Amino acid sequence: MGDEIEGINKLLVEYTEAVTQGIEEAAVKLGDEAVTTLKASGPKNTGNYRKGWKKKVVKGDGYINITVHNGKYYRLTHLLEYGHAKRNGGRTRGFPHIEPVERRVKDEFIEKAEEVIGKGGS
Numbered sequence: 001m002g003d004e005i006e007g008i009n010k011l012l013v014e015y016t017e018a019v020t021q022g023i024e025e026a027a028v029k030l031g032d033e034a035v036t037t038l039k040a041s042g043p044k045n046t047g048n049y050r051k052g053w054k055k056k057v058v059k060g061d062g063y064i065n066i067t068v069h070n071g072k073y074y075r076l077t078h079l080l081e082y083g084h085a086k087r088n089g090g091r092t093r094g095f096p097h098i099e100p101v102e103r104r105v106k107d108e109f110i111e112k113a114e115e116v117i118g119k120g121g122s
Helices: 002-041 076-082 099-119
Strands: 053-060 063-070
Touching (some): 002 099
Antiparallel strands (some): 053 063
């Protein structure tokens, strides 16, 4: 009986490690895709804003946090996404480029996570 419990415990640990690794790989890949998409689809005046998109990965014990941000022009992201007031009155129009990418990446991550869990990893 003790050997059976140890065998089940070993299988559960292997499954958990495989699922965790698969989800981490999917998250990093989707982070890369988000950066690539934002660099391609962002508003282009000089192109510097587009070039500023970066990915930051923080791994811990049982979790991964991926942040996609504009490193150099972070102050412009909200203004370009939603528009802003002009100096002499009126508003500029927004260029929604972050929210569609965020929505797509979230949906894809959920699909990938379910797929990895269903397959038992990888």
